[in-house]
Amino acid sequence: MWWxxxxxxxxxxxxxxxxxxxxxxxxxxxxxxxxxQALAFLDAWASGQAHGGKVALWLGGSLCxxxxxxxxxxxxxxxxRRRAVAAMARELTGIDAECHVWIARGxxxxxxxxxxxxxxxxxxxxxxxxxxxxxxxLRPWWAEMLRMALENEPRPSAVGVQDCDSLTILAGxxxxxxxxxxxxxxxxxxxxxxxxxxxxxxxxxxxxxxVLGALLAGVPAAAPLASVALGVLAEIVG
Numbered sequence: 001m002w003w004x005x006x007x008x009x010x011x012x013x014x015x016x017x018x019x020x021x022x023x024x025x026x027x028x029x030x031x032x033x034x035x036x037q038a039l040a041f042l043d044a045w046a047s048g049q050a051h052g053g054k055v056a057l058w059l060g061g062s063l064c065x066x067x068x069x070x071x072x073x074x075x076x077x078x079x080x081r082r083r084a085v086a087a088m089a090r091e092l093t094g095i096d097a098e099c100h101v102w103i104a105r106g107x108x109x110x111x112x113x114x115x116x117x118x119x120x121x122x123x124x125x126x127x128x129x130x131x132x133x134x135x136x137x138l139r140p141w142w143a144e145m146l147r148m149a150l151e152n153e154p155r156p157s158a159v160g161v162q163d164c165d166s167l168t169i170l171a172g173x174x175x176x177x178x179x180x181x182x183x184x185x186x187x188x189x190x191x192x193x194x195x196x197x198x199x200x201x202x203x204x205x206x207x208x209x210x211v212l213g214a215l216l217a218g219v220p221a222a223a224p225l226a227s228v229a230l231g232v233l234a235e236i237v238g
Contacts, residue, residue: 008136009053010229013038013125014060016187017164017217019233020045026232029218035063035121043128052132057125057139058229059117061166064140066180067092069103069114089116102139104146113170113180115140142168142182144229145213158200158210160238162192164217169199179203189214193238212238 009027012019015035020028028045032038069085082101089099099116122138129135142161149159158171167186172178186192196212213225214237221235228234 006054008056010056010058011042012058012060012141012163012215012230012233013042013063014164014166015062016060018042018045019218019230021230021232024224024226024232026218026220029233031218039121039124039128042125046128046133049132052134054134054136055129056137056229057129057135058141058144059115059139060163061140061142061161061168061182062184063121064102064115064117064142065093065095065182066113066115066140066142066168066170068178068180069112071110085114086116089114092116100138102143104143111176111178113143113146113177115143140168141215141230142170145234146170148225148228149211149213156209156211157205158196158203160192160196160199160210160212162186162189162212162214162237164215167192167195169196171199171203171205173205189237196238207238210238211236 010021018030018032018038018041030041032041072081072084085103086099086101089101093116095116095118097118100119100122102115104113141163145161146159149156157173161168165187166182166184168182170177170180183195186195200210213234216233220232223235225231225234
């Protein structure tokens, strides 16, 4: 197949927007009303392309909600670990459905950041891209911003990520994060800053120990984050 060895197209799916980026180029941004309209739009887009390819799917925070996975002892391999995490994801995130889970890399005997997605959304994405396309990855976009933040020194004690429909905050001191939460219906910069500031105060984290990133609404960033997927739309705002 022609996509072998090629770099995936980055596709963002949220409840208020979808976006397509090919490398550093923004190919498409569309505002939507709800996840059903977003999925229908991506289905039409994928069907209308002349050729398939590899896609990296990135999810908004309201669709893939974070939680702290407790240490797991006695699990045998990644598959068993994933099953154990999926079983607890509904209770920890409030998603009223069977969940597909994303788990940050790390040893099973330590707490890890994880994300949960309603399996029905996963199934629809697989139906959309599973024939002529190859899904290279399916992850929350906040995890990509978290990765970038943790590569910097000094390591931040809190990372906030605003996307089209939510604000995700991960916080902790030392070598591990201790809390992970998504505030839904956070759709403007002022609200995101206010919620992030209140979260820092309640956690006794100073502003200089934290970083806040955002996905812009269809407007290329003045200082894009080249090392981040969808980086043409991403910037650090605090």
